[in-house]
Amino acid sequence: MLRVEHLTKSFGELIAVDGLxxxxxxxxxxxxxxxNGAGKTTTISMICGLLRPSSGSVHVDGIDLGADPIAVKRRLGVVPQEIAIYEDLSAVENLRFWGGIYGLRGAALRSRCEELLRLVGLADRSTEPVRVFSGGMKRRLNLAMGLVHGPKLVLLDEPTAGIDPQARLNILQVVRDIVAEGTTVLYTTHYLEEAEHLCDELAIMDHGKILAQGSISELKAQLGDGSLLTLQGDFDPVQPEKVSAIGGLRTLEWSAERARFMVERGASVGTVLEDLYGSGLHLRDVQIKEPNLEDLFLKLTGRELRD
Ligand SMILES: Nc1ncnc2c1ncn2[C@@H]1O[C@H](COP(=O)(O)OP(=O)(O)O)[C@@H](O)[C@H]1O
Ligand SMILES: [Mg+2]
Structure with missing residues (x-):
């Protein structure tokens, strides 16, 4: 439904999106x-035709954006990161205005607006001016506006950033609902748990490049199959040799205060811990868990996803 090839955008010296x-x-x-700054919004802006790519191509439903931008835009719904609504109009007025731009009229427009307001849980607040809405309510209206013309492909740019848990749950549910009806969604986020639970396929991005891509289970498999062991303590830089002899343990990170290992599936965590304690390491804290996407991000970039 959406094919992006070698998409690149430079702003002067800065390559914001780099061969995506x-x-x-x-x-x-x-x-x-x-x-933040990975290049998500720049990517969305190029796909919806707001920003001209420096190079590369975008196809939506087999149509080349460069060759026929109008046909592409008709199939696209965009929910921008920066909320784009008229504060003095009510929710339903905003929606009707937007639906009108897409050529909806009369009874069809009215019933579509009612349906969407119900979907995003704003039906009972639809006639109040948007300026009295909470941030989460504005985000939900913003989402409804992106869906008004029933697009086949919806681009959602961090739709849940900084909102209350109830609005977040509503938005995630709406995304699942429209996908169940056959819509395709491109979803950007810096929330790892959200990406992990929502997305069928995920690309991990930093500095304009995709670092890893696949289904959630494929991505996790890149960490190897096993448990993640994190040790805090005072580690002499020469001590890695002491643990490299321990079977079933693969070193991911080793610094003066922290060491991280993969305990391979099949190896006994108990035996590994006994061997570690026996190696004379000075340990302050030991943590064992199943690896998640944060660990993959750390492995790929050497830093945490949360800034
Ligand atoms: N119009 C612009 N002019 C110059 N630099 C920009 C512009 N838009 C974005 N950037 C830069 O491009 C990089 C990627 O930004 P952005 O796509 O907004 O990232 P994200 O949405 O992942 O936070 C950042 O370093 C940002 O400062
Ligand atoms: Mg952004």
Missing amino acids: SFTAEAGKIFGLLGP
């Missing part, structure tokens, strides 16, 4: 996960 390629399959949620 991915395909979002029809009826699925494709996620772009990355910290």
Whole structure:
């Protein structure tokens, strides 16, 4: 449904998006996960035709954006990171205005607006001016506006950033609902748990590049199959040799105060710990858990996703 090939955008010296390629399959949620400044919004802006790419191509439903931008825009719904609504109009007025731009009229427009206001949980507040809405309510209206013309592909740019838990749950549910009806979604976020639970396919992005891509289980498999062991303590820089002899243990990170290992599936965590304590390491804290995407991000970039 969406094919992005070698997409690049430079702002002067800065390469904000650097040779991005991915395909979002029809009826699925494709996620772009990355910290602030990764290039998510720049990517969305190029796909919806707001920013001209420096190079590369975008195809939506087989149509080349460069060749026929109008046909592409008709199939696209965009929910921008910066909320774009008229504060003095009510929710339903905002929606009707937007639906009108897309050519909806009369009874069709009215019933579509009612349906969407119900979907985002704003039906009972629809006639109040938007300026009295909470941030979460504005985000939900923003989402409804992106869906008003029933687009096949919806681009959602961090739709849940900084909002209350109830609005977040509503937005995530709406995303699942429209995907169940066959819509394709491109979803950007810097929230790892959200990406992990929502997306069918995920690309992890930083500095304009995709670092890893696949289904959640494929991405986790890149960490290897096993448990993650994190040790805090005072580690002499020469001590890695002491633990490298321990079976079933693979070193991911070793610094003066922290060491991280993969305990391979099949190896006994108990035996590994006994060997570690026996090696004379000075340990302050020991933590064992199943690896998650944060660990993959750390492995790929050497830093935490949360800034
Ligand atoms: N119009 C612009 N002019 C110059 N630099 C920009 C512009 N838009 C974005 N950038 C830069 O491009 C990089 C990627 O930004 P952005 O796409 O907004 O990232 P994200 O949405 O992942 O936080 C950042 O370093 C940002 O400062
Ligand atoms: Mg952004």
